Amino acid sequence: MSEGIGVGHALPIGGEGRQSVGWWGVMCLIATEGALFAYLLFAYFYAAVNADTPWPPSGPPDLKIASLNTVILISTSGTLWLSEHDLERNRIRRSRLWLLATIVLGVIFVSLQLVEWSNKDFTPTSHTYGSLFFIITGTHLAHVCVGIVALAFMLVWTLLHYFDAERHNVFTVGALYWHFVDVVWLFIFSSLYLLPNLGLTHGG
Amino acid sequence: MQTPRLERVPRFASPQDVAGLEARLERLFEPTHGLRAWLGTVDHKKLGVLYIVTAFVFLLAGGIEALVLRVQLAFPSQRLLSPEAYNQLFTMHGMTMIFLYSLPVLSGIAIYVWPLMLGARDLAFPRLNALTYWTYLFSGLFLYSTLPIGLSPNAGWFNYVPLSAQPYNPGPGIDVFALGMVLLGFSTTGSSINFIATLARLRAPGMSINRMPILVWGTVTASVGNLFMLPAVSLCFFLLHLDRNYGMHVYSGYGGGPLLWQHIFWFFGHPWVYALVLPAMGIASDGLPTFCRRPLVGYTFVALSTVATMMIGYGVWTHHMFATGLSPMANSLIGAASITIAIPSAIGVFAWIATIWTGRPVITTAFLHFAAMIFLFVAGGVTGVMTAAVALDWQLHDTYFVVAHLHYVLLGINLFPVLGGIYYWFPKMSGRMLDETLGKIGFWLSFIGFNIAFFPMHLLGLLGMPRRIYTYETGLGWDRINLVITVGAFLLALGIAVFLFNVARSLRHGRVAGNDPWGGGSLEWSTTSPPPAYNFAVIPFVASRHPLWENALDEGPQRSVVRRGFVLDAGKETAGTTLLDGMPYTIVRIADETYVPLALAVAITLFFVALLFKALWIAAACIIAMIALTGAWMWPRAELGQRRAVRHE
Numbered sequence: 042m043s044e045g046i047g048v049g050h051a052l053p054i055g056g057e058g059r060q061s062v063g064w065w066g067v068m069c070l071i072a073t074e075g076a077l078f079a080y081l082l083f084a085y086f087y088a089a090v091n092a093d094t095p096w097p098p099s100g101p102p103d104l105k106i107a108s109l110n111t112v113i114l115i116s117t118s119g120t121l122w123l124s125e126h127d128l129e130r131n132r133i134r135r136s137r138l139w140l141l142a143t144i145v146l147g148v149i150f151v152s153l154q155l156v157e158w159s160n161k162d163f164t165p166t167s168h169t170y171g172s173l174f175f176i177i178t179g180t181h182l183a184h185v186c187v188g189i190v191a192l193a194f195m196l197v198w199t200l201l202h203y204f205d206a207e208r209h210n211v212f213t214v215g216a217l218y219w220h221f222v223d224v225v226w227l228f229i230f231s232s233l234y235l236l237p238n239l240g241l242t243h244g245g
Numbered sequence: 246m247q248t249p250r251l252e253r254v255p256r257f258a259s260p261q262d263v264a265g266l267e268a269r270l271e272r273l274f275e276p277t278h279g280l281r282a283w284l285g286t287v288d289h290k291k292l293g294v295l296y297i298v299t300a301f302v303f304l305l306a307g308g309i310e311a312l313v314l315r316v317q318l319a320f321p322s323q324r325l326l327s328p329e330a331y332n333q334l335f336t337m338h339g340m341t342m343i344f345l346y347s348l349p350v351l352s353g354i355a356i357y358v359w360p361l362m363l364g365a366r367d368l369a370f371p372r373l374n375a376l377t378y379w380t381y382l383f384s385g386l387f388l389y390s391t392l393p394i395g396l397s398p399n400a401g402w403f404n405y406v407p408l409s410a411q412p413y414n415p416g417p418g419i420d421v422f423a424l425g426m427v428l429l430g431f432s433t434t435g436s437s438i439n440f441i442a443t444l445a446r447l448r449a450p451g452m453s454i455n456r457m458p459i460l461v462w463g464t465v466t467a468s469v470g471n472l473f474m475l476p477a478v479s480l481c482f483f484l485l486h487l488d489r490n491y492g493m494h495v496y497s498g499y500g501g502g503p504l505l506w507q508h509i510f511w512f513f514g515h516p517w518v519y520a521l522v523l524p525a526m527g528i529a530s531d532g533l534p535t536f537c538r539r540p541l542v543g544y545t546f547v548a549l550s551t552v553a554t555m556m557i558g559y560g561v562w563t564h565h566m567f568a569t570g571l572s573p574m575a576n577s578l579i580g581a582a583s584i585t586i587a588i589p590s591a592i593g594v595f596a597w598i599a600t601i602w603t604g605r606p607v608i609t610t611a612f613l614h615f616a617a618m619i620f621l622f623v624a625g626g627v628t629g630v631m632t633a634a635v636a637l638d639w640q641l642h643d644t645y646f647v648v649a650h651l652h653y654v655l656l657g658i659n660l661f662p663v664l665g666g667i668y669y670w671f672p673k674m675s676g677r678m679l680d681e682t683l684g685k686i687g688f689w690l691s692f693i694g695f696n697i698a699f700f701p702m703h704l705l706g707l708l709g710m711p712r713r714i715y716t717y718e719t720g721l722g723w724d725r726i727n728l729v730i731t732v733g734a735f736l737l738a739l740g741i742a743v744f745l746f747n748v749a750r751s752l753r754h755g756r757v758a759g760n761d762p763w764g765g766g767s768l769e770w771s772t773t774s775p776p777p778a779y780n781f782a783v784i785p786f787v788a789s790r791h792p793l794w795e796n797a798l799d800e801g802p803q804r805s806v807v808r809r810g811f812v813l814d815a816g817k818e819t820a821g822t823t824l825l826d827g828m829p830y831t832i833v834r835i836a837d838e839t840y841v842p843l844a845l846a847v848a849i850t851l852f853f854v855a856l857l858f859k860a861l862w863i864a865a866a867c868i869i870a871m872i873a874l875t876g877a878w879m880w881p882r883a884e885l886g887q888r889r890a891v892r893h894e
Contacts, residue, residue, distance in 0.1 A: 048811075048829070051252045055886025056821065056831040062369040065442035069472055073434055077476035080509060084484070087508065088500030096500065165493050169500040172493035176484065194876055203881045203888035207251055211881045211888070 057210045067214040071221045074184070078225050081177045082232050088169050097170050099162055101237035106157045110150050111230050114185075117146045118223045121192075121216050131206040133199065140196050143219070147189045154182055174233065181222070181229055188219045251886075255820070255832060259809040260782035266814055267782050273817050274366070274778035277838060285838040287371035288778060292378050293357025294674065297667075299382055300350035301745075304660075306389070307341035310334050312738055315698075319731035321719035331715035332399040333418070337392060339402030340422065343521070344429060345385045347659050348467075351524040352377075352436050354666055355464040357674060359440070361769035361776060362458050364449025364785045366819040367835045369442035372842050372878065377435035379846030384432060387850065388425035391418055398422035401713065403514060403565075404485075406496040406506045411489040417857070420489060423482040424853045430479035431849065437468035437475075445824050449768065451787035451805070452827040455548075458767050459541065462548045463527025467520035470555045474520070477513035481506055490859065504569060511562035519558040522658040523551050526593055526622075528666035529615040533597055535669070535765045536612040537604025540791060540798070543596040550589030557586050567635050568642045576635045583633035590626050594619060609763075610684030614665025617692050621657025625650060628703065643713075646706025652699045664691075664744060671748070672762045676774045677755030683747040691740025697733025701726045766791035771807045783810035784820040787827070816884055834885040845874040 058064055089096045124139035158175070165175040195215050198204060204212050260266050275282070283291060314334055317326045326334065356374060360367055368374050391397050398418040400409040409419045444465045448457065484495045485506070495501045534541045541547060561583045567576055597619050606612060628650040632638045641647060671679050705726050710717065717723055761770040770793055772781055785807040789795055792805035811820050813832065821831030852867035881887035 048257045049254060050829070051254045052821070052829055052832050053252045053886075054250065054832045055834055060821070060831050062442045062446050062821070062833060065445045066370060066373075066438055069438040069441050073438075073472040073476055076473045077480060080477050080480050080512070084480075084495065084501075084505060084509065087505055088495075091502065092500030094499045165487075165491065169494045169498040172487070172495050172501075176487065176493070176495070190872055194879065198881055198888070205889065208887070208889055211879065 055210065057208070058213055061210045061214070063210055063214045064217075067217050071218065074221065075225070078177075078180070078228065081173075081180060082228065085173050085177060085232060088173060092169070094168075096242060097174075097237055098168055101242060102234055103160070104234055104238060106153055106160070107230060107234045110153045110157070111226065113146050113150050113153070114223050114226050117143045117150070118220050120146065121219055125209075125212060125216055128199070128204055128209050128212060129206055133202070133205070137196065137199050140192060140199060144189060144192050144196065147185060147192065151182060151185055151189070154178065154185075177229060177233065181226060184222045184225070188222045191215050191218060253815065253832060255829075256812040257809065258783065258812050263812055263814070266812065267777070269814055270779040270782060271777065273814075282838070284843055285375075285840045287367070287375050287836055287838055287842075289356050289360050289367050289371065289374060290674075290776065290778075292374050293353050293355075295378055296349055296353025296356055296381070299378075299385070300346050300353055303341050303345040303385060304350070304741075307338050307346060308738060308741065310338040310341065312734060314338065315731040315734040317715065318717075318727050320728065321717050321721075321724050323716055326715060328715045329399065330395070332401075332713075333392075333395070333397040335713055336398045336401050336404075336422075337389075340388065340398065342655070343402055343517075344426070345381075345388065347521040347655060348433060348517075349381055350663055351464070351467070351521070351659070352433075354528065354663065354670070355440065355460065355524060356436070358670060358769060359443060359461065359464070360447070361673070361772065361780055362461065362767050363443070363447055363452065364768045364781060364787065364820075365443070365447040366780045366784075366817070367447075368439050369445075369447055369833070370439045372836045372839060373435050373439050375839075375842035376846055377432045377439070379843050380428060380432040380435070380849060383846055383850040384425050384429035387428060387853065388421060391421050403510055404482075404506075405510075406485065406488075406503045409485060410496060420486055420857055423486040423489075424857055426482040427479045427486075428850065428853050430475050433471055434475050437471040440464050440468040441472075446821045446831070446833060447819060448822050448827050449785050449787045450811070450820055450822055450827060450829045452822070454825055454827075455545070456787060456790045456827070457548075458527070459530035459544070459547055459551070460524060460527035462551050463524040463530075466551050466555045467523050470516050470520050470558070473559075474513045474516040477509050478517075481509040481513070486856075504566075507566050507569065508562070511565045512559075514565065515562045516555065516558045518654070519555050521655060523555060525618075525659045525662040525666075526551070528669075529597065529618050529662045530593070531767065532611055532662075532665055532669045533600050533615045534604070535763050536607045536609055536615070537600050538607065538764075539600065539604040540766070540794070541596060542599040542603065543592070544790065546592050547596045550592040553589040554586060557582060557589070561586070564633055564638070567638045580633050580635045580638075584630055587626065587630055590622070594623060594626075609668070610679070610681055610688055611665045611668035613685065613688045613692075614661045614668065617688070618658055618661045618665070621653055621661060621695075624700075625653030625657050628653065641706055643711055644706035645702040645710045645712055648712050649699050649702035649706060652702070656695060656699075661692075664688075667748075669763070670769075671751070672758030673769055673774045673776070675752055675755070676758055677751050678758050678762060679747050679751045679755060683743055683750070687740045687743035687747060689740075690743060691737050694733050694736025694738070694740055698730050698737055699733070701729050701733075705730075761793070766794040768792055768807070781810070783808075783812055785810050832886075836882075836885060841874055841878050845871065845878065848874060 053060060055061055120139045120143045124136045124143060127136035127139060163171040165172050195212055198211065286292060317323055317331060356368065396416050396418050398421060400414060400419060404422060407413055444461060487493045488496050496503060496506050530541055530547055561579055563571055563575060563579045564583045632641055632647065632650060668679055668684055705723060708722055710723050758774045760773055768785055771785065785792065786805060788803035788805040789800065791798060792807060795804050813819065817835035817837065819833050819835060820829060821833040822828055823830045848867050848870040852864055852871065855864035855867055883889065
């Protein structure tokens with residue numbers, strides 16, 4: 042019977058992508074982190090609905106920097122995809138450049154986010170909206186920073202020639218996490234920036 | 246240098262055909278001995294034992310706290326404990342039992358038993374397994390750190406704001422609780438991820454998902470549930486910490502407020518109850534058939550009702566909040582959903598009863614514990630349905646009736662099956678049998694003591710005694726019942742003491758068990774007791790749900806193969822299989838012993854200690870250490886198949 046279920050075939054050692062246990066680990070991490078952001082947004086909307094003062098208190102947030110940052114962050118998913126794409130075709134040098142570009146754009150996102158923070162006319166201690174605004178964007182910012190550190194390690198490892206077309210699973214699962222951080226931002230941007238500007242405010 | 250091969254055809258043979266196989270595996274899987282081997286271990290058997298022992302130490306701590314509370318309440322108007330000391334003790338008791346005992350003990354049993362049941366040589370992430378153990382241990386010590394100086398958390402295990410908010414509760418206890426829960430959350434999340442990845446890839450070839458033991462179903466259901474519920478508890482405690490220490494207004498001011506805490510907390514808290522019982526029900530579902538000498542009745546229904554319970558469990562969190570003035574529509578819907586849980590629960594109960602009814606029960610100590618679970622689950626379930634009725638809940642809310650209900654459920658479906666599971670698997674873990682006479686004495690003491698302690702609490706609740714009061718006046722009709730409860734609590738404690746004595750004695754003097762003392766049907770009974778470091782010399786092939794019972798059951802022509810299988814000895818390896826069918830898919834490499842998980846756990850814990858003291862520079866230094874250690878951990882290794890050894894362009 043054992044012959045019937047695949048004895049005698051070559052099996053990959055470790056495996057790539059979904060074959061690997063690492064892929065499952067990162068997908069679980071993404072699920073639990075996704076839930077974390079869902080609870081953060083739940084707290085935001087719960088407070089928005091229950092507030093008996095205008096929400097957001099100082100009117101809809103300005104979209105300029107946040108929109109630019111959204112474009113930047115989405116483009117990092119593109120550059121990272123290109124990096125992996127080149128790696129899968131053994132174009133290692135180009136892969137490194139795209140990865141470096143991803144890191145640079147990530148750092149620009151963080152910097153612009155800090156500018157955005159300093160432009161606010163409220164602080165985390167001003168009111169519930171202020172607390173939640175800074176906690177939600179801050180939690181995301183922390184995830185971007187973790188992602189940048191992960192990408193930096195991945196860059197070191199590609200410089201050390203660890204990865205090639207056949208073997209780059211560490212790269213693959215690291216990239217998955219970065220894409221997740223990008224996608225989460227779209228939910229945050231929609232909830233904290235777009236909805237108030239579309240007139241879905243409360244009490245004001 | 247040579248490039249490691251990317252793929253290989255694993256040899257299929259019996260251990261006798263491979264010269265020196267067992268000695269080679271022994272060297273690979275157990276390279277060191279002594280203290281070093283424990284601190285740096287990634288072996289699921291060592292870590293499982295550490296988990297179980299640590300959880301039982303916390304069980305004793307929480308039990309002693311409960312006994313002190315019961316002495317205080319034995320007679321009216323006692324002054325053994327001050328109100329503040331009483332508040333701290335009941336908070337520590339609840340926190341210890343619910344967070345530091347109930348789930349970790351189930352994780353420990355699953356960590357030990359899973360790979361043996363699944364025909365694997367370890368979990369999917371052995372180093373993560375070590376990390377989650379050390380963070381569990383350190384978070385427990387962290388949560389207990391202020392007990393000796395009398396500044397423990399004191400607002401109950403669900404820690405409602407504003408009682409736990411800074412203006413009303415300025416001491417360090419609540420911050421210790423808040424940060425400790427976030428730290429413990431890392432541990433529980435990590436172990437959940439480990440179980441899911443192990444289930445997805447590490448089952449023996451041929452073990453399709455309809456052939457997995459029910460314990461595996463229970464643990465993985467709890468783990469998937471944990472992934473989605475744990476961020477809620479970590480978040481609500483973290484937000485509280487920010488409110489208390491950095492002047493934020495999540496739970497105060499416009500919009501936030503106390504009910505936000507209750508929503509987020511119970512969105513975690515209710516599914517958590519199922520995470521504490523579903524794996525334990527799995528223990529009974531796998532143990533009972535062995536002692537009834539027949540397969541579990543209704544395997545598919547039990548497996549599916551396990552999953553269904555967790556899913557419905559996500560939709561019932563506000564039944565803890567019926568008294569908070571939510572809309573009647575919300576209360577009705579959640580009340581109805583809560584009552585629905587009776588259906589999957591009843592499926593489990595009837596499956597167990599039918600298994601006993603149609604089997605030939607062997608009345609061992611383990612069997613008694615599993616049978617007691619059925620009885621206590623029914624009793625606790627009925628009071629659960631009662632409190633799911635909104636109108637009745639308004640009457641019973643915050644009385645001893647609820648205390649009775651939750652203890653029937655949590656001790657009934659956690660402690661009793663856990664003790665049964667230890668009687669069942671202790672021979673596998675230690676190679677020796679627990680004493681049956683002592684076991685039965687211990688069982689009856691704890692079973693009778695439990696019911697004397699907790700059944701009268703229903704009456705006390707109906708008589709109106711609120712929970713969490715440090716004393717009461719005489720003449721309210723509560724005096725005699727409280728004394729009876731205290732006597733019962735000490736009987737229960739005596740039963741546990743007999744159990745511990747039995748364990749200590751049997752470790753040295755117990756009868757030698759042999760591979761399969763109970764005539765079990767699952768793979769763990771095919772290896773030696775205790776198992777070798779590598780579990781299986783060759784990876785078995787599974788053809789049915791009960792690989793060791795096939796000849797007795799004679800359900801079909803297929804036979805599992807446990808004496809021959811994949812050899813896998815080119816390093817620390819085990820077989821990777823596909824998610825649904827369990828077809829051979831990959832060769833999974835297992836990490837070597839390392840101190841990195843222990844060091845990382847120390848760094849994470851120091852980070853939380855620094856946050857507690859608001860020493861932000863030390864916290865920053867800890868972050869740098871965490872990055873360095875994570876980098877060392879994740880550094881791609883050729884022996885794990887993550888990179889080529891060296892590549893020249």
